[in-house]
Amino acid sequence: MFDVLMHLAWLILLPLPMLGLVTVVKSWIAGRRGPPLLQPFHDVVKLLRKGAVYSRTTTWVFAAGPVVALSSTVLAGLIVPMGSPSSPFGFSADVIVFAYLLGLGRFFTMTAALDTGSAFEGMGASREGAFAALAEPALFLALMILCVPAGGMSFGEAFAVLPASHGLLRSPGLLLAALALGVVLLAETSRIPVDDPNTHLELTMIHEVMVLDHGGPDLAFIQIGYALKLFVLGSVIVHLVLPIPADSWTGPAAFLAGQAGIAVAVGIIESVMARLRLSRVPQFLIGACVVAAVGVLVLFTGGRP
Amino acid sequence: MTVALSLVLFSIPILILGGTLSAILYRHDRAARITGCVAGFLGTAVGLSGALLGLIDGVEETVASVWRLPVGTVSVGLDPLTSFFLFCIFLVCGLGVVYAIGYLKHLPGRARVAPALAFFNLLVVSMAVVVLARDAILFLLAWEAMSLSSFFLVTFDASQESTRRAGIFYLIACHVGLVPLVLLFVLLGDPAGSFGFQAIRAATAPGGGLATAAFLLALLGFGIKAGFWPVHVWLPEAHPAAPSHVSAVMSGVMIKLGIYGLLRTLTLLGTPLEWWGFVLIAIGIVSGVGGVLHALAQHDLKRLLAYSSVENIGIIALGMGLGIVGRANGNSTIAFLGFGGALLHVLNHGLFKGLLFQGAGSVMHATGTRDLDSLGGLMKRMPVTGAAFLTGSAAISGLPPLNGFVGELLIYVGAFLGVVELPSASGLWTLAIVPALALIGGLAAACFVKAFGVVFLGEPRTPAAAAAHEVDMSMRIAMVAGAALCIAIGVAPQVALRLIEGPGALLAGSALLPPVVTEVLSAVTRASLALICLVALAASVRFLLLRRREVRRAATWGCGYEAPTPRMQYTSASFADQVLAPAETIFEHHIEAGGLNGYFPRTAHHHERLGDMAADRVMEPAMGLLVSAFGRLGFLQQGGVSRYLVWVLLTVVVLLVWQLGAF
Numbered sequence: 001m002f003d004v005l006m007h008l009a010w011l012i013l014l015p016l017p018m019l020g021l022v023t024v025v026k027s028w029i030a031g032r033r034g035p036p037l038l039q040p041f042h043d044v045v046k047l048l049r050k051g052a053v054y055s056r057t058t059t060w061v062f063a064a065g066p067v068v069a070l071s072s073t074v075l076a077g078l079i080v081p082m083g084s085p086s087s088p089f090g091f092s093a094d095v096i097v098f099a100y101l102l103g104l105g106r107f108f109t110m111t112a113a114l115d116t117g118s119a120f121e122g123m124g125a126s127r128e129g130a131f132a133a134l135a136e137p138a139l140f141l142a143l144m145i146l147c148v149p150a151g152g153m154s155f156g157e158a159f160a161v162l163p164a165s166h167g168l169l170r171s172p173g174l175l176l177a178a179l180a181l182g183v184v185l186l187a188e189t190s191r192i193p194v195d196d197p198n199t200h201l202e203l204t205m206i207h208e209v210m211v212l213d214h215g216g217p218d219l220a221f222i223q224i225g226y227a228l229k230l231f232v233l234g235s236v237i238v239h240l241v242l243p244i245p246a247d248s249w250t251g252p253a254a255f256l257a258g259q260a261g262i263a264v265a266v267g268i269i270e271s272v273m274a275r276l277r278l279s280r281v282p283q284f285l286i287g288a289c290v291v292a293a294v295g296v297l298v299l300f301t302g303g304r305p
Numbered sequence: 306m307t308v309a310l311s312l313v314l315f316s317i318p319i320l321i322l323g324g325t326l327s328a329i330l331y332r333h334d335r336a337a338r339i340t341g342c343v344a345g346f347l348g349t350a351v352g353l354s355g356a357l358l359g360l361i362d363g364v365e366e367t368v369a370s371v372w373r374l375p376v377g378t379v380s381v382g383l384d385p386l387t388s389f390f391l392f393c394i395f396l397v398c399g400l401g402v403v404y405a406i407g408y409l410k411h412l413p414g415r416a417r418v419a420p421a422l423a424f425f426n427l428l429v430v431s432m433a434v435v436v437l438a439r440d441a442i443l444f445l446l447a448w449e450a451m452s453l454s455s456f457f458l459v460t461f462d463a464s465q466e467s468t469r470r471a472g473i474f475y476l477i478a479c480h481v482g483l484v485p486l487v488l489l490f491v492l493l494g495d496p497a498g499s500f501g502f503q504a505i506r507a508a509t510a511p512g513g514g515l516a517t518a519a520f521l522l523a524l525l526g527f528g529i530k531a532g533f534w535p536v537h538v539w540l541p542e543a544h545p546a547a548p549s550h551v552s553a554v555m556s557g558v559m560i561k562l563g564i565y566g567l568l569r570t571l572t573l574l575g576t577p578l579e580w581w582g583f584v585l586i587a588i589g590i591v592s593g594v595g596g597v598l599h600a601l602a603q604h605d606l607k608r609l610l611a612y613s614s615v616e617n618i619g620i621i622a623l624g625m626g627l628g629i630v631g632r633a634n635g636n637s638t639i640a641f642l643g644f645g646g647a648l649l650h651v652l653n654h655g656l657f658k659g660l661l662f663q664g665a666g667s668v669m670h671a672t673g674t675r676d677l678d679s680l681g682g683l684m685k686r687m688p689v690t691g692a693a694f695l696t697g698s699a700a701i702s703g704l705p706p707l708n709g710f711v712g713e714l715l716i717y718v719g720a721f722l723g724v725v726e727l728p729s730a731s732g733l734w735t736l737a738i739v740p741a742l743a744l745i746g747g748l749a750a751a752c753f754v755k756a757f758g759v760v761f762l763g764e765p766r767t768p769a770a771a772a773a774h775e776v777d778m779s780m781r782i783a784m785v786a787g788a789a790l791c792i793a794i795g796v797a798p799q800v801a802l803r804l805i806e807g808p809g810a811l812l813a814g815s816a817l818l819p820p821v822v823t824e825v826l827s828a829v830t831r832a833s834l835a836l837i838c839l840v841a842l843a844a845s846v847r848f849l850l851l852r853r854r855e856v857r858r859a860a861t862w863g864c865g866y867e868a869p870t871p872r873m874q875y876t877s878a879s880f881a882d883q884v885l886a887p888a889e890t891i892f893e894h895h896i897e898a899g900g901l902n903g904y905f906p907r908t909a910h911h912h913e914r915l916g917d918m919a920a921d922r923v924m925e926p927a928m929g930l931l932v933s934a935f936g937r938l939g940f941l942q943q944g945g946v947s948r949y950l951v952w953v954l955l956t957v958v959v960l961l962v963w964q965l966g967a968f
Contacts, residue, residue, distance in 0.1 A: 051851070051854035051856055052851060052854070052856050052857075053856075053858070054856065054857070054858055054859070055858070055859065055860060055861040056858050056859065056860060056861075057682070057763060057764055057861050059684045059685055059688075059762070061695065061762060063847070064844075066847075067840060067843045067847060068843075070843050071836065071840045071842070071843045072839075074839055074843075075832070075835055075836050075839055078835075089831075089835065091831065091832070092821070092824050093717070093828060094832075096714055096717045096718070097714075097828070097832050099743070100704060100705050100710060103702070103703075103704055103746065103747070103750060104699075104704045104705060104836075107704055107750050110750075110751075110754045110758070111695070111754055111757060111758055111762065114757075114758030114759070114762045114763060114875070115684075115758070115762040115763065116861045116862075117681070117682070117762065117764045117861055117869075117874050118862065118863060118869070119873050119874055119875050120863075120864075121875075122758075122874060122875020122879065123879075123883075125754060125875075125880070126880040126881075126882070126883040126884065127883050129747075129750065129751030129754060129883075129884055130883045130884040130886070130887075132747055132750075132751075133747030133748045134744075134887070135747075136740075136743040136744055136746065136747035137740035137741075137747075139743070140739050140740055140742075140743040141740050144721065144736065144739055147721065148721075148724055148725060151725050153718060202864065212862050213861060213862050216850075216851070217846075217850045217851060221843065221847070279886065282886065282887040286887070289740070293740070300729055300732070300733065
């Protein structure tokens with residue numbers, strides 16, 4: 001019961017500050033003080049209190065986009081364990097359901113973008129579709145590496161086995177999986193080098209341009225869903241990299257430290273790198289697929305149970 | 306004879322009588338339509354109940370005819386595999402008949418309704434007999450009847466030259482596909498001394514050279530019907546040409562009979578060899594990825610759907626390959642997951658592809674075009690069709706909580722267990738399924754976002770699209786029913802499990818249902834319900850938040866530009882370009898352009914089409930080789946009758962010497 005409550009509390013409280021932490025890190029590196037950690041939270045609250053303007057072209061599909069995207073990400077967040085090996089909503093084969101839930105959210109975000117009839121948003125949807133399709137094999141291969149040692153396709157089983165027998169440094173396969181998942185995280189959450197969340201030119205955006213016409217509570221839903229996605233994918237990587245014990249205090253502490261580490265890493269990457277040219281992004285993602293595939297082969301030659 | 310088989314057999318005369326009556330009433334469109342549709346509906350309903358009964362009771366029986374053909378008795382029978390495919394056939398065809406009631410009401414031009422219905426009923430009957438047949442002769446006769454009746458349906462709109470060409474292409478492809486099948490049954494029937502399936506099964510040694518040869522012949526012959534890459538080239542020509550209620554049935558169930566044939570052959574051959582599974586996995590990966598890439602490149606809605614059928618056949622092949630690998634390794638859990646996933650995908654694809662083709666038909670009905678870039682904004686004008694098409698699009702992309710996800714999930718779980726439980730070499734093959742299926746899913750999502758978005762969302766791109774209207778009641782009922790079934794199987798896959806349990810066990814060679822299947826499927830139900838609750842919750846929060854607030858309508862944001870035209874929207878080609886860019890090299894661009902001449906050019910045109918890789922790079926060179934090889938025989942063809950008589954005489958002499966020498 002305590003575990004479930006803690007999981008829910010983290011799911012509600014932490015994603016937006018984590019997004020804030022990324023901004024803070026970026027500001028520090030650039031020599032600025034940066035906005036407060038809770039700035040994304042204030043933004044969302046402000047949006048939730050607003051009315052909305054809808055394009056005359058749109059239909060209910062446009063309104064359905066943020067709703068479905070948010071709820072599918074929430075469900076994904078309930079599936080992934082956070083700080084303890086089990087989660088409130090884990091079941092067998094939940095790894096696949098998890099990946100497809102992210103896909104569902106993307107599908108509806110893309111259709112909502114096309115509903116506006118704007119060329120900008122069509123452009124964004126097309127890029128999102130292309131890059132997501134290429135990131136998908138990397139995600140699945142990395143999840144396979146995660147699950148094979150446990151012999152079961154659920155995060156619960158996989159994470160219960162990891163700290164005991166397969167520390168990251170002892171298994172190069174896991175290291176490669178973490179690397180691939182890191183790329184997937186950057187692509188899925190539209191961070192540099194795939195996409196730049198701070199750009200102001202519609203022509204170069206991917207995620208931002210898809211949600212250009214959303215406002216008010218709809219945009220708030222999108223922001224929450226976006227922060228949640230970062231948090232959820234982050235927690236998969238944290239569990240993979242850090243041996244999180246099934247202890248009621250050290251586990252959560254390690255988890256929080258790991259999530260903060262991911263936010264810092266994203267911030268550092270964003271500060272030291274430029275975004276890739278659009279035609280280069282597929283190569284980056286295919287590279288991640290190759291890394292994950294090599295990880296699988298390593299698993300086959302050395303680390304099979 | 307059991308009730309189930311009697312019901313199924315009873316549906317045949319109903320369908321044939323109704324079809325004949327409709328053909329007799331040729332001149333009276335209304336009467337022909339009503340008789341054809343009523344009989345079609347009654348026949349499929351009776352057949353469906355029989356198939357369902359057969360599945361639930363697990364009926365297994367064979368009935369031989371009292372009359373004899375020159376080659377032996379003819380027999381039909383029911384077993385779980387047959388019952389399952391009968392269920393799919395009658396379900397999808399039943400929905401097709403309901404759709405046809407409205408669809409055939411306003412035919413373009415002076416076309417007559419009667420042939421569309423008479424041959425449709427004949428097609429349903431021949432498909433049912435194909436799966437009922439228990440001997441090769443009846444099987445091949447029904448197979449041929451199926452090809453011919455669908456040929457007449459494809460060429461229904463024969464006033465168009467492109468339709469006639471597609472029809473001839475289809476007819477040739479069907480008969481090329483028939484050759485390996487005849488060889489297959491001769492090969493198997495000769496040692497057995499009979500063409501009955503029972504005798505063949507008893508006489509064929511599992512895993513021998515004969516079995517391998519039979520498998521390869523079946524793979525070729527049934528693969529042409531199913532649309533495996535690269536022998537799918539007929540499919541994107543023929544399916545778009547047919548009327549939409551027929552395309553729905555052809556893509557939804559007819560090509561699945563190729564899958565049935567392959568599965569039936571497998572049951573005749575005993576325990577399969579492992580490498581057969583590897584071959585099917587390889588075919589599945591290539592068909593799946595190739596099919597969806599080509600689907601993305603299409604600008605014709607029905608062609609897009611036809612290519613996506615190749616993709617889904619690829620997914621089914623992945624499942625079958627996995628099943629064979631599991632069976633060959635004696636692991637019945639993996640075998641069940643593979644074959645069960647494939648069977649479930651057969652049913653699911655029948656439902657959503659039928660729905661999508663019907664949606665495409667409705668769009669054509671309302672606008673007169675199926676060119677994606679002439680459409681747009683139909684969601685407002687055709688809300689029911691739009692919602693059904695959206696459901697079908699999400700389902701075919703394999704997204705939860707819809708049915709497409711369930712079949713793919715079983716295959717994923719099976720592939721994973723293959724990695725964990727099978728020896729390394731087999732494990733690597735089953736592992737390959739996972740990223741392939743993931744890539745296919747991601748690309749399919751992009752493809753169907755494009756198809757749905759360009760057709761139904763945004764602003765209409767042409768006056769015809771702007772003047773569109775919602776279609777007839779019967780067409781809406783058929784599409785909504787299809788969409789409802791897609792959701793139902795997605796939320797309660799246990800129901801569908803009851804359907805695939807029998808045939809899955811038959812193919813996996815073990816009567817026990819692996820516990821992992823029920824475990825996974827009940828998890829799917831929980832996840833689907835949770836997802837639906839969360840969506841409802843988020844939607845009500847949004848509703849409550851916006852209830853008292855100011856909600857305005859304005860123009861779409863265009864960087865301050867307030868007067869955009871529909872032509873500024875992203876088109877199907879521009880959407881696909883980004884996705885296809887990494888796969889640029891596999892397509893051949895066919896560009897027709899011209900008109901930009903002189904200093905002040907007036908008109909110009911540019912038409913670009915992405916060719917089919919299989920047609921351009923595989924089939925065309927192969928056909929070229931064949932033509933040049935046959936060209937060498939040209940010396941035989943000199944036109945003189947006396948010379949031909951000499952050839953005939955020589956042939957007879959050679960045959961006589963050969964036969965007499967054998968004795």
